[in-house]
Amino acid sequence: MKSVIIVGGGLVGALHACFMAQRGFKVDLYEMRPDIRTLEVVRGRSINLSLSARGREALRRVGLEDIVVQTGIPMYARMIHDVDGTRRPIPYGKKDQYIMSVDRRHLNEVLLTEAEKVPNVTMHFEHKVMECDFDKGTVSFRKNDGSVVTATADLIVGCDGAFSGVRQQIMKKTLFDYEQVFIPHGYMELNMPPAAGDHFAMEVNYLHIWARNEFMMIALPNQDKTYTCTLFMPFDIFRTLTTKEAVRKFFQDTFPDSIPLLGEEYVTETVSTSKALPLISVKCSPYHVKDKAVILGDAAHAMVPFYGQGMNCGFEDCIVFDDLLNKHNNDIGATLAEYTETRSVDAKAIVDLALYNYIEMRESVNSRMFLLRKKLDNFLYWLFPNTWVPLYTSVSFSRIRYHQCIKNKQWQDRVLRRAMYVGVSGLLAVGYCALTRPQYFRLSLPVQLEDFVNRVRPSWLERICF
Amino acid sequence: MKSVIIVGGGLVGALHACFMAQRGFKVDLYEMRPDIRTLEVVRGRSINLSLSARGREALRRVGLEDIVVQTGIPMYARMIHDVDGTRRPIPYGKKDQYIMSVDRRHLNEVLLTEAEKVPNVTMHFEHKVMECDFDKGTVSFRKNDGSVVTATADLIVGCDGAFSGVRQQIMKKTLFDYEQVFIPHGYMELNMPPAAGDHFAMEVNYLHIWARNEFMMIALPNQDKTYTCTLFMPFDIFRTLTTKEAVRKFFQDTFPDSIPLLGEEYVTETVSTSKALPLISVKCSPYHVKDKAVILGDAAHAMVPFYGQGMNCGFEDCIVFDDLLNKHNNDIGATLAEYTETRSVDAKAIVDLALYNYIEMRESVNSRMFLLRKKLDNFLYWLFPNTWVPLYTSVSFSRIRYHQCIKNKQWQDRVLRRAMYVGVSGLLAVGYCALTRPQYFRLSLPVQLEDFVNRVRPSWLERICF
Structure with a gap:
């Protein structure tokens, strides 16, 4: 039985564990944070995601499409909110085509639980990657108590996100082309509660957009009838919104219809005291080292969130990798080489498209x-x-x-x-x-x-x- | 007295120490390797460099131009070696304009010795940078015996080269745009001995170029009447040259006139057994962190060597920084902000020009x-x-x-x-x-x-x- 170390138990890591486990590999998954299923509050990442064809296909392959789709909310169109309060939909495609708002935490939990169903899977939480040896196929991890453990496998897979530790190791030890760019815009999340009578506060099957050319706010519906609103703006503008009064005036001028829905006190308090978070774009090449290691998902191609493809692309990575293992009859070396060659052109393309779509979302729709x-x-x-x-x-x-x-x-x-x-x-x-x-x-x-x-x-x- | 920690005692670090010491700063210079002045053999970097106007101006400012120029060899033109043995010069500029071949080690030693003449300078060799705290202005170093020391200063300057440890710390802790690219060509150095009677084996005041479109060899004269030849070629070609016979045929086909000068046995032995080294290009921004740290030289803008500007640009960094400290009356915060703003456009330009000039050197000259x-x-x-x-x-x-x-x-x-x-x-x-x-x-x-x-x-x- 071939063995694989998967670093990262987020969405892509957990899905990849399902794929590799179902293929019969011995899987050891290492995650830096505690098991998300045991936490009361999950911090740091956006709450909801949009699932589309590529992600659904990947979930279908591991038998999870139905269970995920049941709890998602279809969004058939963008709903543009003009400053004067007018709302106008722009459909995403044909009448029956939609993207789906899904809950990040729920999806992550479903994937971890599914992976664990296969007996050849072991999960190790609170293990932080320290060093990789790409000749021997070993990875050392530091546990929460400070002790260090070392694991060995036929393949090391880094699914550990935009600030990947595995990628850092690759960068230190091989000839590796790498580019990271922070865009001059940051983001901040706000929560829109249900309206009176426990209804959604806005039309439900839409991705709401307040497009203001230089910046925008969007809102995705959640199962609990709230919306997660995300404000995307230049840091220069965020920096001017440090008092409640400044925020009030800004929202009255630019997103007036959102104020009663979010609650004026909540908006002014939250925006004036929270810190906007940065957005990073990453391109690199190659994705693999010899026949020993590969990076998937954000670790290989972090992108800005404006095409809703970050997760979908990461999930599709798992499909492409799985197809190549089939094609090469589980020969890891041949799979890794072809994986870099075919996947890197596509990942670079969607990283660029995601940047381009920010302009479409905040400006062109007007x-x-x-x-x-x-x-x-x-x-x-x-x-x-x-x-x-x-x-x-x-x-x-x-x-x-x-x-x-x-x-x-x-x-x-x-x-x-x-x-x-x-x-x-x-x-x-x-x-x-x-x-x-x-x-x-x-x-x-x-x-x-x-x-x-x-x-x-x-x-x-x-x-x-x- | 303001204090500065300079990380890196190579060319730029040592020169920057001269500038800052002469300005009256308390300077602590930390270098990972042993003191170059105490070594018998220096490994790893190219032997000679071409010094031109920008580098000379910087040396002049710290009073070292004359001593360096005395031991350099002027090169007034490229000397193109065609396959049939014809040699034709292409001047670099007007009759009295030349670039100068200088010895890396000698230059580094002169700079370190000059810096040490100022009493407010302390040098610490065999100190490897571990971690920086850009709030407190502290840097921790690991010494050769494994112990860790921590230093604090008003300013931290990373002059620690293309794989800068200070830059890695900046990358971990701030929003930092970064790009590194390895070109598909590598390099290998060969040594051409003096001809019989202890003469230079070729015309001395030239930079010799064997331009073969896809690849090239160059040669710079040294004080001891040898030439340092450098072969620049795609790794794909280097990989075919693993036997003496393959190397012999390759040199006979492409650089026939160089074989008697280098010695056939030496060439075939060296090229077939040595490893070609990679060439990296680095662009990043910003160069500074708050009012606490800055990177200069290759740490900020490593470039391929084809314009002979790597050192000259790094030396000019020191001039630009010095001028800004004058302008801002030693206000470090103001200096760092303006330094990033003005210098990054120029450094990015020369990084691009250096890549472009490879095509000029190996192809256009034909x-x-x-x-x-x-x-x-x-x-x-x-x-x-x-x-x-x-x-x-x-x-x-x-x-x-x-x-x-x-x-x-x-x-x-x-x-x-x-x-x-x-x-x-x-x-x-x-x-x-x-x-x-x-x-x-x-x-x-x-x-x-x-x-x-x-x-x-x-x-x-x-x-x-x-």
């Missing part, structure tokens, strides 16, 4: 051109469902490789640009004909079409043309 | 267009010495800010492109006139010019035109 393009994309998608897959649809509702999603979008942009040139040229040509040779223009129109045109044509057009 | 452009640049530089400073000249023989050097080059490219368009259009216009209105064309030419044109004009041109 633009008429953007809305027109969405409608056109949807129409063309309806017309050519296999060819014209809009970017958001391909990212969230398909498993088209991320780098291919970007290529498709670039191709669509080119086609539309050319169509526009052709269209404008055609219109000019027709206009010119109509002006200079009205007799041919009339003759060449089929009779019914001419009748139709005569009926709808505004009189000024007739006066100009004929 | 192109006629490149040589033509060099001649044109030199002519225009002679014509407009204040406006048209060629890129290499501005980088190596001036202290024009690095980012401005790039901007100037881009402007020059634009001007030349436009001039070419204008020139071609003009020629076409003249040609058209000559064809259609030969009588005016002949009349409009001044008589001598017409005579001249008549004399040099090839007969076919006449037949076409008239």
